[in-house]
Amino acid sequence: MQSKKRLRAVFIIFILLLGATIGKLFHAQIIKHEWLKERAQANWDREIPFGPVRGEIVDRHGKLIVGNELAPTLYFMPAQNPDPEGAAAKIAPIIKVDQKKLAKKMNKKDYMVKLAPEAKNISKAQADEISALKIPGLYTGVDFMRSYPNGELLSRLIGFTGYDGEGLAGIEYAYNEFLNGTGDKIRMYTDARGISLPHVDDDFKDGVEGSSVVLTIDSEIQKIVERELSQAMEKYDASQALAIVMNPKTGELFSLASAPSFDPANYQDANPDIYNRNLPVWMTFEPGSTFKIMTLAASLEENLIDLENETFNDPGYTMVGGARLRCWKREGHGHQTYLEVVENSCNPGFIEMGRRLGEEKLSAYIRDFGFGESTESGIAGEAKGILFAKDAFGPVEQATTAFGQGISVTPIQQVQAVAAAVNGGMLYKPYIVKEIIGPDGKASQSYVPEMKRRVISEETSAQVRKALESVVANGSGRNAYVDGIRVGGKTGTAQKVEDGKYKEGDYIVSFIGIAPANDPELVVYIAIDSPKNSVQFGGVIAAPIVGRIIDEIAPLAGISAQKGQIEKEYRWGDPITFEVPDLKGLTKDEVAKQQLTMRIEWHGDGKKINKQLPISGTEMNEEDVIHVYTD
Template structure:
């Protein structure tokens, strides 16, 4: 009996110790394990990271969009509940009832109850329907509408990125989301002795692009007007800082609204034209041939001359100039100004096939630029075996090869920035939700392709193209614009299509120290002569004029004056009339039309400002009072 009694006491002590261990020492751990068996989570939508421009302006954000969840075990009258909320959601009651009758512990009422308005959520909340919960969700918000849509892309039903920046940087932009934890038994009945919980998630990181929204708006407006004016199939544009490779604007037209991508042709939202589209570059490619010829010393712009009869013979093939009668005797600077095909064939022949091909590849053609933009193509070049005399000749003036617009911009940037080939890039910084920088991106030089001296000669020649040559419609007084036209016949099923062209222009400013590089192309324009100098050049001229202040570019001295040609409007420099009286102005014997404002004696200021260009029909407004 004593032994039994001792064993009993020991057992009581062990039981007490175990109870102490379970209820005191292991209490929190066991409670957490139990709650994991009891909890039912109502998710709050993850807050996806924002997409901003280089100045922190919002491109893509988030807006509150409640979502409904239903626990069938907590409601004995699903038919009544479905009928009550169907009217508010403008949904079919039978379809809702089918979802609300599922043998699941929780049902997401989607798509009817996903991303509903706050007003609908408030109205449903007043019904006090058992088992119906409102989860906090978010949907993408586009404060600028369709702006940049083919670059930024869109998110799908589940909030994941499906195209563009949203797709390429999906893992960075995603958040984990908060959750409400409800505690129920196996049948879904709420446990009265356990308080509901809340689990905090993480917000997604935000992406700051190199894009300047101000420049983007200008570019999109101009290309939209071009589409309408010329009844074109599509259009594209790029603005880049040639000194860094930062892409300041990227446009594909036509565009679409990212929130309505389901109603958009996939060929639109899946194709970001500046990186996806490949076509014969035409005369804009001549910049590469020119840079190679100058670097190798096979041509002198001022001292070498060339006679153009309108064609040249290469391996029994007659290759014509765009000007049928030819340009006659000209310096190689005039060859560039006139965009003379036989002249560029001559430069290519002086270089030889191997050297020309080497420079083409050194300038980045035939490979991806590494921009980080989804869907980038590589273009098509002749293989070494297929690069015969005719292919060499046509390549020298931009025919027979296929390149992307972003490759052309990368190459021309190197030709004018001093000879450095920069990698184009679109993302500037990645930041967490506290604004702290997680990763930043800096300019990256791939290699040097030409010397500073050669680059200066290229800039000189291209400024002359705008002042005196085929790019005269891009001229802007004081901004010193340089550039090159392009007119490429479209190839369909291996043959050139008559009367169907892609017209383009690539321009930069200022020519002495380039800060902006602008490229646009218009596909299949109508209602006009199909030349890059007629259609594309004036568009680039207007874009540069409007975005120059955004880039901090001011007018400067030393520009090449635009050469007057028959048919041009007659212009003159505005005289400086400030500080003069009406009598002094009369004694100047000016023939300008002058309109006086104010009752004072002395001119305080005038419009247009002195030394700007005005036509003979314009009026000078002078103001005699502040």
């Protein structure tokens, strides 16, 4: 009887243990199956990463500026290949690297070795050739590298990415958090020795593409502007040059250019001073006479001058605080209206305007126009410029500031200020990014015009526009005149400063133009640093460049011929111009047969011309040179 009870107890215990075991198995195999599977796979998991798809950079019309192209990278699992030296011997000739260095890397004891930099970002053709060898343990990961369909276009604005795909300069750096993506991954499952597990299928882990950045830039306008800068660099043997094109009614930047440029795909070959300096926002210098627009606008706003009914006598200099401040015209301009003071860019006339304004009002207007602080454009590397401190702003400093000397400003500050002077008096923040487009194709962030403040009245702005149009028709900006388009503008010639002293014979010449002058849609600014081979005046060098740019980009900006243009009269000494012929594809003998009267300078020793500067159709002066380049 006792034995039966013991047997029954053992049986019950057995049943309970069996039930517990079945329950545990059920819990592990059914309820906790996925969790346990993931934990196990994490121990077996070996990932081959795919490079992240970085967002594109496009212009305002959606035209590609920076994209991506396939660039595979090789990975090697030493445990799956007993002969790494033999594998290296097959791979090295294809990717053109040192076989011994590659073999050393492939002999590492890691479970997986990324063969970088030797086999990072190889071509698809190389990857296909290597794949056909079927080398055990060798895997191809998908990587991407930046592609530039327009070559060097916008290089100093867009910047570049580094070895790891992170933005290092320009737009790539400033908007890196939006452009960055996370890459896909192939998940392979192996044992501790790196041998594939036959009973577990490989897995795929999806990444997230980066967002695209839509710029306010118009790439067609940018091409025209960069071409003109390239021609100017060649013609005047300049050290550098810059340009800005902006919509004065919104602050949208249509073009931002610096020369010389560089190849962003091979930025390592460029001088860091080039790719680290976006000249329109980084460079600071004395503005020269383009700054006189601010003095003019402030004087008109305060009703201190009458452009047409008040005269000023310029003997060639004026005395301020015991200092003799000269006009650029040594003998002076004599008696003239204040409109002629503006047309002639007469320094003593602007000194008088500054005197009437007084220290406090002149300083206040300068700061109201945005000088002395960042424009907050969102462009990396923007400088603030330098103004006189209040305790150092004496009578002489007040006088020189009135005509643009002794202070330091950035080109983008000048464009922002002139835009406010001509658009009705409203100071708009310049901006370069229009919107951020997410991977789903929808805008995750948009940027709109932002007005900071009103600086002058519409009535004053209208007088400024009228004066600037007169400068181009009758004054120092005559070389910017464009038939059919009402262009206004102001010249600038600034002597460069080094170690606190002005450099003899070294200037930055500039011109800032508006079009149409009666209702501006464009502000165009050009500055050429240290030009040679010519008289160093903004009206001689920079004005015609601005005129050509406005003439060519006007249709792209929706500007057509206007009525009411001030007629330009020919004056003795005005340059004789002609249209550049198309010489591309011609040989030297064929060019000679055309008996052209202009000077032609040949570069290269090929048979046919494959490039010319200026390009055909450009208007150039009789004494200018056409540079032709053979293949």
